Amino acid sequence: MAKALRLKIADEWKKKYAGIDTFVVVEYKGLKSQQAADLRSHLSDGKIGMTVLRNRVAKRTFEGLGIAKLASFLKGPTAIVWSKEDPATVTKRLLQWTDKHKVLVIKGGVVGKQALDPGQVKALSQLPSREQMLGMTIRTIVAPLSGLAGALNGAFAGVAGVIQALADKKGKEPPAANPPE
Numbered sequence: 619m620a621k622a623l624r625l626k627i628a629d630e631w632k633k634k635y636a637g638i639d640t641f642v643v644v645e646y647k648g649l650k651s652q653q654a655a656d657l658r659s660h661l662s663d664g665k666i667g668m669t670v671l672r673n674r675v676a677k678r679t680f681e682g683l684g685i686a687k688l689a690s691f692l693k694g695p696t697a698i699v700w701s702k703e704d705p706a707t708v709t710k711r712l713l714q715w716t717d718k719h720k721v722l723v724i725k726g727g728v729v730g731k732q733a734l735d736p737g738q739v740k741a742l743s744q745l746p747s748r749e750q751m752l753g754m755t756i757r758t759i760v761a762p763l764s765g766l767a768g769a770l771n772g773a774f775a776g777v778a779g780v781i782q783a784l785a786d787k788k789g790k791e792p793p794a795a796n797p798p799e
Contacts, residue, residue, distance in 0.1 A: 628678035633670065635683055635700065641678035641772050642699040643691035648668055649721050649774035657722075660715050664702040666708050687733035689721070691725040705729045 635669075646654070658668055671679070673692040680688040701708045709727075709761045727742075728733045734742065747755065 620717045624678065625670075626673050628675050628682060629673075631669075631675065631679040633696050635679065638700050638702050639730045640701050640703070640727070641680075641685070641688055642707040642709060642712055643688065643725040644712070644716075645723040645725055646693055646697045646721070647723075653719060653721060656713055657719075659698065661711055663711075665703050666711060668697050668699045668701060670697045685728050685731060687731070688726075688728045690733070691727075693725075696725065704747050704749075705741055706745045707747050709739055710747070713740065713743045714779045758776060 649657070649703065661668055673696060675693050676696070676698060677686075677689040680686060699712055712722075713724070716724065724736045724739050726736055727739045729742070
């Protein structure tokens with residue numbers, strides 16, 4: 619492929635990858651076409667894409683994006699899995715498929731500007747997703763507030779019970795005699 623054409627293709631991929639900060643590089647050696655279609659379908663459900671590029675083109679693309687660290691994973695038949703979504707979700711969906719089919723090999727990845735080795739990619743997949751983390755944070759914030767509301771409600775109910783008891787007692791007492799005038 620001519621250098622000018624590789625540069626033009628790399629520029630096109632830089633435009634497509636702009637704004638994406640999660641990339642995982644996988645070796646797809648031995649992946650059959652039906653499996654590749656199944657993988658792409660599995661990933662696209664989670665708004666995740668997979669691209670197969672020549673390693674030289676991919677290297678130029680990632681250098682242009684300022685994530686040259688990804689270039690060290692570009693050896694042999696590689697595919698790039700990418701998404702704008704939550705990094706934990708990307709790695710979870712990819713590893714779900716990989717564990718089931720045993721064809722892909724995770725070579726590494728990048729989240730933001732941080733390079734990840736295969737072990738770190740797997741560790742990332744075991745983290746809760748962004749939505750789960752937000753839910754956990756909200757529960758942590760709300761739990762003390764609901765406890766406080768319950769305590770205040772109990773205290774007010776106790777006061778209301780005492781007032782009611784006094785009112786009942788007052789209603790059962792005979793009227794006070796009128797003092798002489």
